Amino acid sequence: MSWTKDDVRDEMDEQEDEEEEILWIDKKGKIVEGAFCAWFLQKHPLMCLDQKLFDLDGEVNEDRLRHEIHQEIRSVARNDTAKKTKRIVEAIKMETYHEEWDVQLDRIHLKNGTYYLDERGFVPEKELCLNRFPVEYLPDAPAPETWLDFLNGLLMPEDIPTLQEYLGYLLIPSTKAQKMMILTGRGGEGKSRIGLVIKKLMGDSVQMESIHRLETNRFASANLEHKLVMVDDDLQMTALPDTRNVKSIVTAEDKTCIERKGKQATQGRLYVRLLCFGNGNLIAVNDSSDGFWRRQILISVKDRDPNRVDDPFLIDKMAAELPGIFLWALEGLKRLLANQYRFTLSERTRKNLEAVMADGNNLDQFMASAKYLRFSEDGAARSTHLFCAYSRWCVENLETPVSQKRFSQFLFKSAGKYGLTFSKHIGGEYRGYKGVSVRPDCALN
CATH class of the missing domain: 3.40.50.300 (P-loop containing nucleotide triphosphate hydrolases)
Structure with a gap:
């Protein structure tokens, strides 16, 4: 039998594959998970963050990763390949665990390399990242x-x-x-x-x-x-x-x-x-x-x-x-x-x-309505009367009124804006505001 150069090359490749397999298979033919992880990560660098895996292209599709691992072990794992594949993925997550990952504001990861926002500019090298765009950096790309x-x-x-x-x-x-x-x-x-x-x-x-x-x-x-x-x-x-x-x-x-x-x-x-x-x-x-x-x-x-x-x-x-x-x-x-x-x-x-x-704040619109309110230093109005006037304004302007509680909170927070002063003694013992009065003909019917 004569051997060609291609035959010799194929035989050498098979021997290399067998040597690689020995690294993560024990003498009984069982997969050594730790050894497999080390071997796999050498050719496919990964990191795990928040139970998610990332590689040079960003977040990893775990279904695709499981398929890749399954293809590697299916010839030696006689049974339960699905369980073994799942276990190896979990082992890889533990092996590549990162507690934190610094947010990278100085670079953008692209299909053909990394663009730095400082004097470095674009470099063709890639690194592990959380986000990589499927577009190439082409400095001479024509205007879009x-x-x-x-x-x-x-x-x-x-x-x-x-x-x-x-x-x-x-x-x-x-x-x-x-x-x-x-x-x-x-x-x-x-x-x-x-x-x-x-x-x-x-x-x-x-x-x-x-x-x-x-x-x-x-x-x-x-x-x-x-x-x-x-x-x-x-x-x-x-x-x-x-x-x-x-x-x-x-x-x-x-x-x-x-x-x-x-x-x-x-x-x-x-x-x-x-x-x-x-x-x-x-x-x-x-x-x-x-x-x-x-x-x-x-x-x-x-x-x-x-x-x-x-x-x-x-x-x-x-x-x-x-x-x-x-x-x-x-x-x-x-x-x-x-x-x-x-x-x-x-x-x-x-x-x-x-x-x-x-448009989104009908409370301010109501406060700007001269038909309902009059602002003056000697003015005073009970909170209930102000709310009644506001409710009447909403009816006449096809607006949806807010709740009494929210109306009260609005008045209290906006008092300074409208020159109002909160008081617990309006008309005797009623809560209300000084600096404003409700026009008599604007009470709610």
């Missing part, structure tokens, strides 16, 4: 003309820099700007396509979720751990029952409580940012505070051009421009960082927020 044309048709020119900075903000795991973005319109403008492009740009770092679920489902925030952005592409028109979770996520600077079904609640770090698209503004049932509003950037899109012909391949065309779109977003990030995390906001966007704040 389709993307820019799309934005020019969707937004006013003065609002495009704001979106550019916000999308750049999403590239790093930071919540320092403490802002969420909402794009609103009448419908059909194509604004939610921005979310689809972001998903293609950032891959598994994007979580598609409803902002209302964050407030109504206590387990929803667990899905946002280790994500860079949550996209709500169809913002509900109903008011949020609470705003505690949304505000804590937008402003997160430390660990927060995270609950998962069937597990003990733990402390986890969320650095996800919220990007929403809808036909109305985000409102809350019981929160009209400045703290709720100042965390929002509200951008109104242009109305849909009635003569526009939709392109069914638009997303595919923009996906072909991802390297250029990344460079465009990177430019926005650098501008945001140079401005100390303060966004470039147009006067139009500022007025949008002011208008929504006024």
Whole structure:
């Protein structure tokens, strides 16, 4: 029998494979889990954080990992391969356990390497990371003309820099700007396509979720751990029952409580940012505070051009421009960082927020109604009379009144704003405020 070079090479490969197998199989032919983990991690570096595995490409799909391990052991594990595979995965988690992972604000992990935001710039080397984007860094990538044309048709020119900075903000795991973005319109403008492009740009770092679920489902925030952005592409028109979770996520600077079904609640770090698209503004049932509003950037899109012909391949065309779109977003990030995390906001966007704040707070609207109230130094009004006048105002203006308790809290907190002084001796022994009076003809019928 004559041997060719290929035969010799195949025989040597088989011998090397046998030698490798000996490293994690004992004399009885059983798998030594510790030895297998050491061997496997040499060719597939991993780390475990919060019971999740990460490799050079970010978060690991455990089903895919189990399949890979199963393929390695199936020829020697005669039976119970599923159980052995599961046990090895758990052993790898214990072997690669990390209690903490420092948030990396100075770099962006890309398909072909790492981009540093300092003088190092781009390097082709990769490292273990929590988030890696499925897009390559190409410094000479052409300008994304389709993307820019799309934005020019969707937004006013003065609002495009704001979106550019916000999308750049999403590239790093930071919540320092403490802002969420909402794009609103009448419908059909194509604004939610921005979310689809972001998903293609950032891959598994994007979580598609409803902002209302964050407030109504206590387990929803667990899905946002280790994500860079949550996209709500169809913002509900109903008011949020609470705003505690949304505000804590937008402003997160430390660990927060995270609950998962069937597990003990733990402390986890969320650095996800919220990007929403809808036909109305985000409102809350019981929160009209400045703290709720100042965390929002509200951008109104242009109305849909009635003569526009939709392109069914638009997303595919923009996906072909991802390297250029990344460079465009990177430019926005650098501008945001140079401005100390303060966004470039147009006067139009500022007025949008002011208008929504006024519309979402009928208490301030009532206090500005000269038909119902008169402000003067000698004025005085009982709290009950003020609430009756407010209720009457709501009836006549088709507004939903807040509860008596919330109305009372509003008056107490806003007394200084309106020049009022709280007193327990209005008209004798009644609680109320000095500096205001209710017009006699405005009592509730």
